[in-house]
Amino acid sequence: MTTSEETTTIPAQRADGVGEALLEVRGLRVVFDGFVAISGIDFTVKRGELRFLIGPNGAGKTTLVDVITGLTKPAAGSVRFAGTELVGRREYRIVKLGIGRTFQTATVFEDLTVLENIDLAASFRIPVPKLFLRRKGISDPVAQVLETTQLAELADRKAGILSHGQRQWLEIGMLLAQDPQLLLLDEPVAGMTKDERERTGVLLQQIAEERTVVVIEHDMEFLRRFASVVTVLHEGKVLTEGTVAEVQADPRVQEVYLGRKKEDDESGGAAAAALGLEVTP
Template structure:
């Protein structure tokens, strides 16, 4: 009886709307893990960018990923966000969402935000508009044509402007901001999406020491509420925020653990100092 009911038409996919835009379902992180990568391999013209990479990120965790150039850090983010499809392996967001089957917007919708290595913001829009566009909302064409900013949404944008210290520049064209400010704006845009998982590719590149300091503080307050994966070269910054560090080398995980432990790992030393 129950089996028959399960196969009845119309019963399927009640939770995860199956039509087009929001084919994502809800995040099920009951086992405490928000992101699983298992045996991911990606190759470009024979070059193995990722080689049987496996990784798991816990809910609320702040994970730092380091590794020399070409270790596969950016490719890993491309795989998670759907920009690159893996040749083999599985990527799961929570228990149920198979990321390799979703498009970029669907992945974003499911709750993954990504900051690029080079700050990517809407240069011809004002700072305020940048946040408005990234804010969590119904992102279908018809809705956006008639969308009006509610006062509550306006307040949330104003709060975020304060938080990323761009309140005074709210009306400025984003392209006119300094490099560090752009980085902050991009982080602000990610947060407006209210993602469950944040992928941050070199978030403090080009920031002043003061700005770097504040970014570290910001990340520490975010951890817990969100899960964060931070790729960075700046070891001082890593030292400030790191709890658990993953070292990538030639497309797979070389070492994983607390920063101090990883730093003493002879294989890591060899990779960083040359062979």
């Protein structure tokens, strides 16, 4: 297993590379004080995918992303990104390789404007000596991010007064400004209005035309509307994966969301109904 901290350059994604494996997780195992949070996960994401990751609370979704981004060290297993081993690398090294992540609560600089937040995020791509040679005005990459996220009209507004949905779009924009190949988004539409969720889904589809996106999500209506490939985690393992229709038809998914103990989890019935599973009284 490669654990070198030396800088590695990941080849830029090519249009004809769509469909090739970008992220490969094999035999992943994570243990916290004797509790097995992840048990032997194998997980592959192809270039250009908009992959949704779902499962009950405690299924291991966030822990999996924590391992990919270097926040959590696994007890065993391999995580390869474009052929480069990530296990053993520090978080900032993984970011530089081309992986960006959001958390459930948007993290932005509230006292800075939308433009300043995105410009600051973009600066992480620039070698320190060149920071002092930057031209005044909005750079082309920053302008493109503002256009993509539809935040151009809010460029001079302080982030602290943005709506919840706008803050989420700003955080996604800050990731895009760092030019990642892979975006890992944790519940990006939580707390959004219906219109904001729709706009976010369209944004993610647009991003996936040039990059790869993995979304942890509990909003099943959103998943049904925008997911192409879904991976279901349960008790630290991959339960199944496939299209929304295939996942709906899988009896194991029905058992997880509609099992005999569904009365013990009120959210389970609601999630099952949203996923299109038949809920019986």
